[in-house]
Amino acid sequence: MRQPRMDPEVRRQQILEAATRLIGLHGYNGLTIQDLAQRCGLTNGGLLYYFGSKEQLLVAILEERDRSEAAIIHADLEIERAASGKANYTRSTVLQTFRAIVTRSVTQPELLRFHSVLRSEALNREHPAYAFFLRREVMVLGEFTKVLAGHVDVPARAARQILALIGGLEQQWLRADMSFDLMVEFDEAITLILPWAKTVLQTDKAFVTN
Amino acid sequence: MRQPRMDPEVRRQQILEAATRLIGLHGYNGLTIQDLAQRCGLTNGGLLYYFGSKEQLLVAILEERDRSEAAIIHADLEIERAASGKANYTRSTVLQTFRAIVTRSVTQPELLRFHSVLRSEALNREHPAYAFFLRREVMVLGEFTKVLAGHVDVPARAARQILALIGGLEQQWLRADMSFDLMVEFDEAITLILPWAKTVLQTDKAFVTN
């Protein structure tokens, strides 16, 4: 027993993080338990002790993501609207909803890589993450649509467009080795759909700065 | 010798097509020579007789794609501009350039799947298709930029946006099992960037109909 026995919760997190990174590099199919275990400093069996199987490991990652993401975003929005008492969200909130997603991608490119790669791999109905990403896409589109209510002509369509823009720009950003400013490009792009975005952005920034 | 000895070129094409389909389903990592060979009605060795190795097979597919795609698009454009004698492309041509891509995706969803899946898998520098897709993205963005000259404020940026929109909408379309009209969604989306698109479309259609 060479491995200096770690706090199990810490170890779990360590594994999840390493797995997320590796899937971001090679996809789920390209991930090998052996490689992952080695990078975590344990044996094959030692790793599977935590998650039982490769697929369950994936599920664990996705669940973790779900917890830390969708829930939070949704909750934030609800609170804001409840507080305001109005039917629709403010322009600032709408913009922040979308920008928050991109901000996260910029600050955590490994997570972005993970999503970008796995999401495409999971286009196949038999992929273990297929259902997850299908469900999630429906949910995100729904959420976007709600958020956009009152701000565009056809909210569902705009939701599609924004989601497409985010995903598409992110992928270009990764392929270009993050050599352009994703945030700037997104801000420009969102202006196509929400023409008032630029003004709001400047106002918000001014507000923050002062 | 069960296999009724086929014309080698036909056989090659058959293999390439089957491989394209399978990569569209499982990615390059998920593709197995065994599976592919079986579906082509020949043995492992028989298949490798044609392509030497799995990676060379991938290269062959990509080369084939290159030939049948970029070349054609580019050539068409050049011809058009040369004929017109002007510096910029006509609105109709610009629109057709982008629509042609989407049209191809709609009419050949298996090719779309192949690109969608492989493009993401190839985000990794070590992936055998990494260089291909990097090169290609640069080229496409360049082409788009040129085409957009004189039609938008910042052509390079619009190129980015259009490419992102196409890729993003395509992926949504695949995940939704092609249950919405991709062409319509694209036409709506392109209007955000090229406000005159709708008019041109109607005119063109009228022209075609009459």
Added chain:
Amino acid sequence: MRQPRMDPEVRRQQILEAATRLIGLHGYNGLTIQDLAQRCGLTNGGLLYYFGSKEQLLVAILEERDRSEAAIIHADLEIERAASGKANYTRSTVLQTFRAIVTRSVTQPELLRFHSVLRSEALNREHPAYAFFLRREVMVLGEFTKVLAGHVDVPARAARQILALIGGLEQQWLRADMSFDLMVEFDEAITLILPWAKTVLQTDKAFVTN
């Protein structure tokens, strides 16, 4: 500590019983510590705390069997003969000796399964139960031979035959999912070797009934 800390002796018995059942199903090779531990509601390590190793667990089961079986049979017989003062056993005792074995199998089919399966698996010299079953077969044949003295021409041969019949019928009974009356079949079979068996049986029964 989920397990409600049990009386260690009770726990030991619980483990032995579960192990007996599982070996009856999958043999010793097919038994896994993991499975056994789970069914006993404790962990791998917890189980091995009791028996040290898989092989020692098997030994423990066999010892337990030895204690509760051969010993008892043998003792009963000795008492009977000592009491009677004669050199040979009475017909009733002879018959009861063999019937007792079958009765046990009928009333405890899980034990029968255990013996049936393990006995065959242990035909291999390297099997951890090889010596046990070899010793035991010699002993049983010897016991049978002694018991049969004066009742058949060649007691050792009859012992062989009876042992074969019991084992063979038992296995048929198990394979047929206990769908015929093993006791009846045995009583009929034993009559081939001990022609007076039927009469004795009827007399004994009459005696019991009245």
Added chain:
Amino acid sequence: MRQPRMDPEVRRQQILEAATRLIGLHGYNGLTIQDLAQRCGLTNGGLLYYFGSKEQLLVAILEERDRSEAAIIHADLEIERAASGKANYTRSTVLQTFRAIVTRSVTQPELLRFHSVLRSEALNREHPAYAFFLRREVMVLGEFTKVLAGHVDVPARAARQILALIGGLEQQWLRADMSFDLMVEFDEAITLILPWAKTVLQTDKAFVTN
């Protein structure tokens, strides 16, 4: 490629034989592909090339057995009876039917070991050979019953007894390391059920000798 490429049919037979021997020693659960492959002078994969999986290997063995056994016995019997024109078999044939089985066991102890061990292991409904041995036992009992018609009071019962005797004696023989004469013991035992057996045996032998 160290292995001097063998005639595939010969290789198949070699594998089947080695597998039969190993299963006779360790059972199906105790058989490992690795061990088997090594003894055949091939790698794991090389072996599985022939049979696909461990279970399919077992199936192949059982099918081979079926072909070379039941079929032959049955055919022989039918021919004999058809030739004689009578409803029942002759005493000599009846006896030969049973003796043939034992003879085979004596001359091919590895086959006997295989059957003895696997038959018990396969008492479990989930064992891959369960169905095979169930079907086979039903068939054998049926065959025996037919053969015994006209020669004993209750043919089905006698069939049971004979099958039990054969199986039981065989197992004793194996455990005793073949140190007694199984054929003799069987001939003595069958006399219990077919009292004329001894006479027939002597007559047959005399006939053969003269």
Added chain:
DNA sequence: TATGAATGAGTTTTCATTCAT
């Protein structure tokens, strides 16, 4: 009395590849 993390060896199976025929 156990648990629970971890090992090391081994399991079946898969895969890309090779090469004699």
Added chain:
DNA sequence: GATGAATGAAAACTCATTCAT
């Protein structure tokens, strides 16, 4: 122009066992 036997490496997973706590 292919087949078909075989390899070698690696895949995911299992298992008996160990040992600090």
